[in-house]
Amino acid sequence: MATQRVRIRRSTPPFNPSEAPEEPEELLEITLRVNGTEHDLEVPGRRLLSDALRHDLGLTGTHVGCEHGVCGACTVLVDGRPSRSCLMFAATAQGHEITTVEGLARPDGTLGPVQQAFVECHGLQCGFCTPGFLTTITAYLEENPDPTQEEAREAIAGNLCRCTGYQNIVRSVCRAAELRREGEQQ
Ligand code: FES
Numbered sequence: 001m002a003t004q005r006v007r008i009r010r011s012t013p014p015f016n017p018s019e020a021p022e023e024p025e026e027l028l029e030i031t032l033r034v035n036g037t038e039h040d041l042e043v044p045g046r047r048l049l050s051d052a053l054r055h056d057l058g059l060t061g062t063h064v065g066c067e068h069g070v071c072g073a074c075t076v077l078v079d080g081r082p083s084r085s086c087l088m089f090a091a092t093a094q095g096h097e098i099t100t101v102e103g104l105a106r107p108d109g110t111l112g113p114v115q116q117a118f119v120e121c122h123g124l125q126c127g128f129c130t131p132g133f134l135t136t137i138t139a140y141l142e143e144n145p146d147p148t149q150e151e152a153r154e155a156i157a158g159n160l161c162r163c164t165g166y167q168n169i170v171r172s173v174c175r176a177a178e179l180r181r182e183g184e185q186q
């Protein structure tokens with residue numbers, strides 16, 4: 001399938017207009033490859049990857065909770081590895097393959113195994129933390145396709161959820177592993 005290319009001429013203003021610098025900032029021309037599509041955009045050097053994804057590319061599935069690397073809500077995959085997009089500059093993400101929660105569905109648009117497992121096991125309530133869990137667990141199951149409950153709990157230890165008590169998220173990890181294995185057998 002041919003790679004899509006999208007051009008965005010100018011970065012949107014900072015989220016909080018009161019933070020706008022008095023002098024216009026120099027903009028960098030960068031290309032981000034996100035969920036298989038290349039996006040050309042102009043951003044200030046200090047533009048965070050999380051803001052570029054949400055505000056410049058409109059991929060609002062990546063959530064921003066703490067902006068300090070603590071909560072994990074902003075986790076995306078960078079070359080398949082979970083990374084806090086609030087701790088990374090958009091410019092440094094160039095040349096890497098970024099996968100956001102929007103990229104976790106199957107090619108036909110149906111839910112991927114981790115998404116499906118969260119639905120089945122009631123792994124979310126408000127859903128704010130969910131994109132970070134989904135990306136983290138997707139990467140984890142690549143490394144450990146058959147985790148125990150204990151291992152599943154450890155795998156999600158870096159992500160914070162204020163709603164679910166984690167029990168159903170742990171069940172979701174184990175169910176997602178099952179769904180992946182079933183998918184491989186088909
Ligand atoms: S918003 Fe990035 S870790 Fe909390």
Ligand code: FES
Binds near residue numbers: 124126128161164
């Ligand atoms: S489902 Fe609400 S914060 Fe996790």
